[in-house]
Amino acid sequence: MALRISVGQYVAARSPIHGLDARVKLVCVLATLVAVFCVSNLAQLALAAAFVLAALLLSRVPADRVLASVRPLMVFLAVLSLFNLFFVRTGDVVATLGPLSVTSGGVLAAALYTARFALALVMGSLIMLTTTPTQLSDAFDRMLSPLSRLGLPGHQIAMVFSLMMRFIPTLADEATAIIDAQSLRGGAFDEGGPVQRVRSVAPVVVALLASGLRHADGLSRALDARCYEGGEGRTHFHEQRLGIRDAIAALATLAFVTALVALA
């Protein structure tokens, strides 16, 4: 199962994080993400790590589920840190490895950039793990409603997003099956020059496209049958009311961002 995608797999639980209004959660996470990406010294990193860890503990999501949703990008992270390690040339030389040398600045950059990227990933996956796609799209819906007033399809954007989240695992499973099947018929997807490679993925892409169209057909039939006619006149099963909890979350995030700025 090469393409097991677990991004956006909601983990049902009762926790303060699960209970937050999705809009507040979105805004808080966005603010945290921006702040985390501005981390530039170790004190800030420690604070950010503490904040993210606290959120993680509060959410009661099992650690292996968080890890599973971050894992696909781990390789990317590793490469990123290696780049920093070898190519940042500030500070003293700590070690030499043949033509490559590692500087203290490189070590710091490697640790810092990788760590903050990892924190951002955990934070990003946290919202997916604690928020149902319905809550997310409802939140988007509300937040994008100013767009709708301007005549832009705010609600539809939210709906498309929610459906995308729903279909990613389905399509990933199908892609895996198709790749397996075509490689059993001798299809090679990692050989030859660029032209040959593009040509060799055609059997997978075309079949996957056909399957995507089939799902789209079915989905549109289902949406029609269930009287989906856009956002107008639609009610919501889940209440969206801001509570004391949401205020606390917003204040905590604000405090975190302020502290981070103070440590700069």
Added chain:
Amino acid sequence: MRSQVRAQVPVRLSHVTLVYDGGVRALDNVSLEVARGERVCVLGANGSGKSTLASVICGLLAPDEGEVELVGERVCADGTPDLVAYRRARRSLGLVFQNPDDQIVTSVVEDDVAFGPENLGLPREEIATRVTRELHRVAMDDYAKADPSRLSGGQRQRVTIAGALAMEPQVLVLDEPGSLLDVRGRAAILRVMGRLAAAGTTLVHVTHFMEEALEASRVIVMDRGRVVLEGTPDEVFSHGDLLLGLGLEVPFAARLSRRLGLPWTCDEQTLVNELSEIRGAGPFASSAPPSETSEPAPPASPLLQVEHVSFAYDRGGRALDDVSFKVEAGTSTAIIGQTGSGKSTLLRLICGLEAPDEGRILVNGNDTFSRRGRRAARRAVGYVMQHPERQLFAETVEKDVAFGPRNLRLPAEEVERRVSRALEIVGLSDRRDASPFKLSGGQRRLCALAGILAMAPRILVLDEPTAGLDPRGRAMLRGVLAHLREQGITLVQVTHSMEDAARCDRVIALDQSRLVAMGGPREVFSRANERRLCENGLGIPRSLRVARELERRGWPALGDPLTTDELVTSIEGACAAQDSRAACPPLNQEREPRGA
């Protein structure tokens, strides 16, 4: 919220014709009424127009000609649709169709059930009441917060039914709701439908499983866009020859009662009652049960050896636990087991897509533990996955089938020879220039099969090869497999059909990752195993089931009939052996067919 008056005749079509782009007449002058509380079953082969009919009935398609009245709204007159009326009507019509994946729009069960009521603009409390009520009705109460992608197909389909019911439709249209499900999933859907019918819900059920039509109050048979038969199940299924001609079947009991020359019935229980009466008072002479066909002598060397194999995916428990068996060259093997019993995983291991964690698998002498061994296994094994037609991609049937041989870098003549041969085996020689996407469902699957046959595998491994096909498609595929077997190709297939399993040389039963029974079909379906198989939700072939039921009611031993033919022979044999004074009617006299 507008509350609509419940219409007495919620569906009324008169002289409806619908033509798709390209001139296909999907519906041709169809007139149909469905009264409130009726349970109508629509039967027909692929392409008979039954799905189109379902779409018209639930207000998703407007016909080109004719009049349509749905839930009291006149939505289409003289082929002119009234879109506003359609929108109103749709609020009172529900639809469930084949693939639950396409119908579930969120990743939480209760949110999905709530989706329809939300669209109807119902108040929150009302939505909550309906969600709870409908999840209870389909026995999914415990899964309200679950992620649908972690549920079985049958459970998912029950969620979609709850989603449709939560809109309180006056008519619920079910378009082949069980065609992608396993036996247990299908049975659960039928139970839910039975409860709905008992509660007075108007149901229109489209299916190509004849047995599912037996509970209906009315059966409609479609062919090429027309209604060709209509009546109670008994009336419709008495036209056996006509149904066969339309690419359909008759239920097992109907076939059996006709073969035995008994009063015609399509209800298994009636038939068994009838047969137990025939037995009369006289004791049976102790007749030897009909001679059993002997097991084929095991040939010398096994082509496939699975030895103490265990396997687990990254997360979750073991998918396979200490499984061992052998497959001799030229034999056919059926693997049976519930969804989740490890069948598909076993196939992946055999094909060398995964390596076992423990134990070993030898394919044609190659150990699949090493990469090289797996590569060799992949050359020897042709793997036909579930729904292999989803892998079709080329512009023409010919190019698709040639994909494999070309990858092997075979010379052009050899590719051509293999393609022609494969297409000939599956009977698609005359469609080689057609687009694979233009073929019928059964043909598409055969085309995918040809693509694998062109790789010239020694073992053909199939995962539920007949799933989702109509009777004609199933028959075509079974024919091709029988032909391949004659040619000496070793077959290993996962199947949910105990009848298919009974036709194989060997049967392997898996349950919860373990091998629970193995041997010839007669051994596996033996009395000793019967209870366990039924408890595991697998059951035994229906001929055997009828024989056992008769024996329980006082018939002498009937042997182990695995097919209808064997059952007929057994019953006739038992009757012949009985003394002439017994009240046994002339069973071997073929009854004249009724109607036409």
